Amino acid sequence: MMMKKEKLFTHPEKNVVTDENLSLNNIPFNEVIKDWIKDYTNDIISIWDKSGKLLYISNAVQRILGYHPSDIVNWSWRKFLNKEDANIILKNIMNPNNKEYQIESQIPQLNGHYIWCHVTIIKHRDTQTKKEYYIGFIKDISAKKEVQRLISYSEKMSIAGKLATGIAHEIRNPLTSLKGFLQLLQSGVKEKDVYFDIMVEEIKKMEAITSELLYISKPISNNIQKEESIITMLLEVIELLRPEAKLKNIIIELDTEKAENIHIKGNKSEIKQVFINIIKNAIEAMDNQGTIHIIVSVICDEVRIDVIDEGIGIDDDQIQRLEEAFFTTKENGTGLGLVICKEIITRHQGTITYFQNKDKGSTFRIILPLLKR
Template identity: 30%
Template sequence: MPLLTPEHVLSPDIAFTQNTTITNGTHILYTSTDPEKYLENATSFISSGLSLGQAVVFIDEPHIFNTITEQLIHKGFDQEKVASILFSDRHEFYTSNDIFDIDTVISSFSPLLTPFLQEGIPIRTWGKVKWCANQACFMDLIKKYEMNVDDFVNEMNTFSVCAYDGEELPASLQMELMKHHQYIMSDNEFVSSSFYENERLSPSIMHDTKQYETIENLHTQYSKLIDQLPDPVFISSNGTIAYVNEAATTLMECDFHDLVHLSLIDIIQEKFPEKNPLDHSGSPIEVKLTTSKGNTVEVEMYSFPFLNEERTVEATITIARDMKDKKGSQKLDMISQLAASNAHEIRNPLTAIKGFIELAKEGSLDLDIYSIIGREVERIELIAGELLVLGKPEQMTMDTIEINEILKHVCGLMKFQAETEQVNIQEDFQHNLFVRCNKEQLQQVFINLLKNAIESIEDEGNIKVHSYKDHNQVKIDVTDNGKGIPDHILKHVAEPFYTTKEKGSGIGLMVCYNLIEKHEGTINVQSNPGQGTTFTITLPLVSETKCTSSGQH
């Protein structure tokens, strides 16, 4: 299976020399795993540009640039030549307030390049893209950014390298980015991209006979790039696996020869009677693979078409990402956020308690500190209760209970806080509404909802708790006339650690959704900014016959 033609394979130092002609813009994706080779290739890129009298723009970290300038001077470039390089710190160039902003980045290029474009000076740019893993939808932003850069390179006729750290860039995203770059580069190899989707012809890569003889003996298999990817990769032709990298053999607990000539569908546990989901859409699917030792591995798989020179599908490349690593990373991230947010939440009431005790010891406090300390202890208990809910095992004791029993108890508990904030709690209960539930957990849900409702009312206001029957369901509305929730926040209310409160932990509503789901119920929320919010809890109604046989607890 010819994955690429030998005449398109170069080493980076040859690709960056004067034998590279820039005819209509060149866009290169560089994924590096070797810091020393990265410096070597960046130096080659810059020195070639300086030798050709081209304008050079270099975007990376200051210490990288300092090392490269030292090497350039060692190569014989004078201070004036080195000073002509336009350098920018990547942390400042790619981000604003630690946020990757595509429009700002693209617009920043134009002022740098305009003077040279006006004088007709060829331009080459090198950018080590800032990786903002914690930014929302960052992967999608990177794909959009590289699409825009490809258009920019075409328009400005620049010779541009977009560099990424191979330890940061997921293999699936790398395959996507290959669609928007004419050339793909590793630390040791430079090849034309068979994934490139733009109809624009790539610039020619020319080299003399001597250079060709030098690189002809190099390893020209496309697998050299694939093998550097940390994720398992399967290359299939006509439905049959033709090549796998080392990460794939490790995942599948077997040797290379045990996988080739198999069908990728054969190692997937699920059966797909209709369309094969591993098509060329690039959309991820979650499947279970069976290893040669009979073990089950959960993976997320992406498939991409490999195009030949006639731009028809030559093969399919499939990336598999172990979900254990992904879920483990997400779990660790959640634990760290949970620890940080709740350490802050618990420290505040403890500080207040400690302060009142010290003042009481000195005899300089003339008020009832016990009620104040009691409220602070209740606050700690509430936080501890939320943590226990998240940490408790799935099994829980369920009893048949009249829902109003729980609602009256919670309204009584929250009455003092409500009156302190000049909020009136109104009760409107329909009788004989029985549910199967864990009493303590439902109490936790309604305490959280009432607490949020009270805090949403800035001055004085009202909260109505209304229970009623709706067909075979029990519904409970908690309605306030507070400031409401804007639409852009409303869709995030169930997400962990998402909060707009200065002192909020961001887990209260997540706990509510979690507990109601365990009770086979649902939570819906409606809100109008400036008018108020209604949370509606829906739970299965228990019939009177079942209540009689079960009894009330």
């Protein structure tokens, strides 16, 4: 279809947009805009009535989701979203203070595959008819998500590599004692059972730490969120990071008195990656021996995880730049750790903040919504 360009310039004086004529009906190239929206925009533009029924959708829906526009007119908006995101959107858009809401969501295509999209919903009240509408913009962000996934994976691998030194140490110690016990057993020592028990314990230690390392090296394969225990995830991460801390004489203390047996809905692999990044940063911020306190507490329907270090702290200049991609003060840092943490936590409807401690070091605070039962 050709764009009717000539129409664009028929009444130039009327093209000035003021408050009075801020309606498509007052603009002479109305039809051209409609055609352009219908055929040329890369994003899906859609209009829904107050009850959530689809009134109009641009042709981009065929390219992005595979549906022909005429086949889906009158569909309910809920058919385009997974149940959870639909509920979040509903809650936010029903709030009279919100005129607009944005979310990243996985939307089903006609072929059953899900695709990452950025969705913007705007409430619109037609000044003439007084009718309310919702205008939805849907942007395909699958390419951006794939890049994020790759960056996130390479960061994970880089962390796994960096942890290897500490872990090699941690494994060498039990191996040395295992070797010693085997030699004792070979020499015909009597109290064999005692030695066997210790050997099994040592092997269990090695097993735990190597399986943690393998777990974090696995690519993030899905976005499935399940019920997960915060304390279990923290304990597993601490297990992995303790060797690194031990090399610097740093103790990691976990205080869960104010929050036992609490669960969130989340992707275990991703949440653990956040804990690893934050605790590893805390270890790296400390030159000498000291303690990292991890305090978990429940506040209303949220869980708060404070990672408090005794390190060099963050000065005002740095605080502005912490969330910048590639900002690092470390020789081997990627400067992506916190960027990825922020992205993961935001996707889990949480927040991540940081501040300087009064005496020494800094605190990184993660807040996540608790699972409602």
